Amino acid sequence: MRFNVRKIVFGGLIGAVYAALTMVLAPISYGEIQFRIAEVLTILPFFSGFSVLGLFIGCIVSNILSPIGPLDMIFGSLATLIAAIMTYYIGKSNFKLRRFLAPLPAVVVNAVIIGLLISYTANIPFIIPAIQVGFGELVVCYVLGLPLIMLIERNEKLKNYLK
Template sequence: MNKKTKKIVYGALIAALYAVMTIALAPISYGQIQVRVAEALTVLPFFSSYSILGLFVGCIIANMVGGNGVFDIVFGSLATLISAVITYYIGKSNLKYKRYLAPLPPVVINAVIIGIELNVVFKLPLVASMLWVGLGEMVACYVLGLPLLLYIDKNEKIKEMLG
């Protein structure tokens, strides 16, 4: 299989994993108090650019099934896309603690964007929504995502596959 085909297949696999994990854990994946476990995968752009599109597509699919409407499909998915792009650039940087910074963009960006979304769509309190979403993202990205990143970073075969 050529390199371009592998990247497409891996991107599709990431999209499928993100969507399935989010939908399977729907009771904790949507709403003001949420821990979207699939957000742990947002560390993958640290290693490869093609995972960005996979995360974005997976999030679109998950948000289409989630039932929170077009606002969530558009802006929730854009939050994941923006986070993935920033994480990619952190991975390419020379920052000293970049491994520990990589999970941060999804935490901050989702807290802000999804917090605003919950406020606009469901009339939930803005600051409380931002804090709850940020806390859930912190769990997904640091408690689950950071160990995943550190594991991949130590495993040359997986890094080669992703890179």
């Protein structure tokens, strides 16, 4: 088995940045209404598979501070993993408008899984946290993530680094 050290280090860096952004911006990163700025990084699997594990580990670490506790460490991190894998496969597809679909898995998966988690722990109807979390994800992933995709696509050095 051959490991690419550069990819492992870069995946670790992605995880560290994800965790740091989430923890530094904790007031807006957790809760029913959240704008987790670190979720902008969920577009990176569109370009490279090695970012998937980094995002997953970064989410586990960042959810240590979650007011929901261990449930968020488990299910929130699984939501990020599922969305990252879906984004990776969108990036590998031949669909013409795939860049516009790339941010969508994070929005939908987090709205459903985190919506269910908040609904369960706060004992409120699912639709309320699902809409709130989905809206926050939509803003972060499309307002910040889509321009990031376009920036990476136009920059050969960044694109090559992410391969």
